[in-house]
Amino acid sequence: MDNQSQTPQQKVEFERKQHKEEMKQQVISFALMILFTFIAFGMVLLDIGSVFLVPTLLLLAVVQVLFQLYYFMHMKNKGHDMVAVMMYGGLAVAILTIIAFTTIIWW
Amino acid sequence: MSTALAQNRGLGAMIWDYLTTVDHKKIAHLYLVAGGFFFLIGGLEAMLIRIQLMKPDNDFISAGLYNEMITMHGTTMIFLAAMPLIFALMNAVVPLQIGARDVAFPFLNSLGFWLFLFGGVILNVSWFTGGAPDAGWTNYAPLSTVSPGHGVDYYVMGLQISGAGTLIGGINFLVTIVNMRAPGMTYMRMPLFTWAVFVTSALILFAFPALTVGLFLMMFDRMFGSVFFDTAAGGNAIIWEHLFWIFGHPEVYILILPLFGAFSDIFSTFSKKRLFGYSAMVFATVLIGFLGFMVWAHHMFTVGMGPIANSIFAVATMAIAVPTGIKIFNWMFTMWGGNIRMTAAMLWSVAFIPSFTIGGMTGVMLAAAAADYQYHDTYFVVGHFHYVIVGGVVFGLFAALHYWWPKMFGKILNEKLGKLAFWPFFIGFHLTFFIQHFLGLMGMPRRYWVFLEGQGLEAGNLISTIGAFLMAIGTVIFLVNVVYTSVKAKKVSGDPWDGRTLEWSIPSPPPHYNFTQTPLVRGLDPLWVEKSEGKKGMTPAEPLGDIHMPNASILPFLISLGLFIAGFGFIYQVDNKAWLILVFLGMGLTLGSMLTRSLKDDLGHHIHKEELEKDLEKGAGE
Known part of the structure; x- marks a missing residue:
């Protein structure tokens, strides 16, 4: 964005839009992480065979870590x-x- | 300003100044003196080893003392001499090369030094308390876990404390180089020394934790009854070897890379040319750092890892010869057609190329796993690693010290004495270690106390010992040079070598705020860019204004002193639980100092514009 050619009004507008977008992404990733946690707990409770269980749990964990890093800790x-x-x-x-x-x- | 004040206030004030300093230039002096001192101790141990091996069946020192000698020689030279001397250069030069006023964390910089020093002192106290560590510098289990006495405990505590200091230093320089470059100094405009320090710091960050973990396991095995390395109880001695070398191999690149960087700067300055293939040099440095993590097991080919693992590590090891070769050729192309000045710094650098190349070549020979079964644990290996460490690191340290001495102390080391020190050292080095390759091929094993008569090993060992004495003579001449220079030599200008990089744009030694105004960097070799446009100095990037500087603090010293005291408590609580009192006292001092640091705000001080103008009038900013 080019700060020079913007009025303060436009700038505020732009930032608000950015923040809204950011908020949306954070809520989505937060919801997904909660969902993943439920899935993980559910799988353990339902006694799904460990051949399938362990890799899936690890995969879910890795995805959650990436969400953390990229969306909540702003690595994106x-x-x-x-x-x-x-x-x-x-x-x-x-x-x-x-x-x-x-x-x-x-x- | 502060240096002038300190000199007026006498010796006590100067000692207090150095105990509390957070100025990177003074910390460089501390590292230089401490590292130099340990270098001499390590050298003395080397001389005793060589005298013992001068003739067959010698009994100059006893077998037990010999084991302590080889262990302490290796440990001292790597951890207490080479590392701090490299940190001395990093501290003295890097902030100046990137146009910064200090490192990112001046307090931590001081803490890193004091931790290293106290760790080193712990290690050497063992000589006076019933025996030094004697399980080799690699400290392999189970030899180390069953070694009687407290020697190995000293090794563990000493390296743990000084290792923490090194880790802190590495992180500090990473942050400094990422965040504190002057305006316009992009990554691809950084001098090669700064690049090398950057990669080295990353290696320290990733490699040292492996050593920390290994030392903790060793500490618990020896002091608290765990059995990580005890095969009889279900442990595994090989774990130590892996942990040690996962750290240990990157460590050898930690040692050599900064000096590769220093050589690059020296070749380019004294050839009056920009470095040949700058981007290839950066790429090669990063690649060496990257590959350095994938080759550790080549130290363990004979452990029995199996042919597949051996082959993978053999190929990865040979691959490192490629980026190193790129560097060797780029240095030669830098000199090619240049306006070469054969100063002492240049002499050491030129001598480094063939010496190091021989070491690299034997490295590729050792990398061939099948052949390594013949070379393993013979003097061939000793010859190889002394060729890379002495021919690379020590030659580099001498070259870099000659090159940056005027920047650190304002005086050029005497050139005649410098060259006089070079020749005996250079000839002695090749005499000592070249013959060791052949001794190894004849079957002489390393770390043996004596060799027997009539096996054809006499002449080679005698030659090797004579060479060691020549190296000692070279070192002594260098020391004489240091004294001679500090007494007799005249002060020089800020730019005695017609330099190319930012550190030469400020006075020697620099004022403690380094740059009166932060310089604007307009290209690679920023000072040279300005010179080639007919300007005398750098274009400032900011108006003259107040400078914010950190305050001195005694806390880093106290934190380290606490760990030093606690270290003895840990070592001796095995004998008598009463020693635990030292652990509580020491840790109390350390944690109390850390608490003080956390609770008491220390916002630093400002140097005001008027003072800077006064300094400029006195000619400090020319």
Whole structure:
């Protein structure tokens, strides 16, 4: 957006629209996260076989973490590239370590 | 301003000044002195090792003492000499190169130093309290878990405390480089040294936690009766090796990368050319950092990981030769056709290229997993890693110290003495370590106390010892140079080398606020851009105004002192629970200091415009 050519009135308007959009996204992701939590609890309560259960729980957990990071902690917004690089870098090292331990050391 | 005041107030005030300082330039001095001191201790230990191995069946030192010697030589040189000396350079140079007034967290910067120092002191106190650690610098379990006495406990506590300091320092420099660059200094305009420090700091951030975890497991096994590494009780000794090398391999890149950066700056300055292939150099630095995390198991080819794991790690290891090769060629192309000045800094840098390349070549040989079964734990490996660490890191430290000495202290190290120190060190280095490759191929194992007569190992070991003495002579001449320079040499201008980067645009040594006005960066090698347009200095990016600076604080010292005291409590509570009192006292001091820091607001102080104008009149801002 070009601040120079906008009147203060337009700017306020624009920001309000942005905030509304932001709010909508946060509510949607919040609702989805609650839903995911119910699904997860439900699956455990209903005793679904663990072959299917564990990967699904992990998947739901990962999606929830991503919602947290991108929508609630604003990683989807601009200026968070370095944060993302660092987080994924650290994640890569951690996962590599876990893979090494589970495959090489313990089989 | 503050330095002038401190000098007028005498020795006590100066000591207090250094104990409480949060100024990155003074912290650089502290790191330099402490790292230099430990370098000399590590060197002394190396000399004792070489004297012991001078002739067959020697009994100059006992077998137990020899084990302590090799352990402490490795540990001291890596953690207490090379790391802090690199931190000295980072502190002295990085904020200046990016046009910042200090690091992002000056308080943490000071805390990082004091933690390192107290950790190092703990480690070395062990010499006087019944035996130093003796399980090798890698401290492999189960040798380390059953090692009698408290030596290994000192290793664990010392490295844990100094490791925390290093981690803090790494995070500090990451944040500094991300957030505090001057206007116009984009990532792709950062000097290569700053880039290298950036990647190094990321490596520290990701690698050191593995060491922290490993040391905690070791601490609990030795002090609190856990059995993580005890196979008989269902533990697994190999876990330590993996954790150690997941940290340990990135660690060797943590050591070498900053000096790769320093070499890049030195080659470009003394060839009067911009660095050849800047973007390729940045790419190679990042790639080395990235690959550095995927090769740790090449230290463990003979552990029995199986052919598949060995092959994967072998190929990944060989891949690192590619970005390193890119760097070697770019340095040579930087010099090609340049207006080369053979200063002492340049001499060390030029000598680094062939020396390090030999080390890299033997590295590729070692990376071949099948062949490694022959080389493993022989002097071939010792030769290899001394070629990369001495030929790379130590040569780099000498080069960088010669290069940045005028910026740190305002005086150029004597060039004649500098070159006089170089030649014995350079020749001695190759004498010491080149022959060790062949000793290794003949079957001489590393870490053995003695070797036998009549196996053809006598001549090689004698040559190696003679070389070590030459290196010692070189080091002594360098020390003489430091004293000579500080007494005799004249002050120089802010830009004695006709430099290219921002640190040369301000006086030497810089005022404690570094830049009177934050400079505007208009390209790679910002000062050179201005010079080539006929200007003398940088274009300011802001009007002259008040500068906000952090306050000095004794708290980092007290926090570290508390952990130092608690460390002894942890070590000796195994013998007698009464020692726990030291844990409570020490942790009380540490936590109390942290609480003070949290509750008491410290908003720093302002340097006013009038004072800056006064400084400018005195010629500080030229």
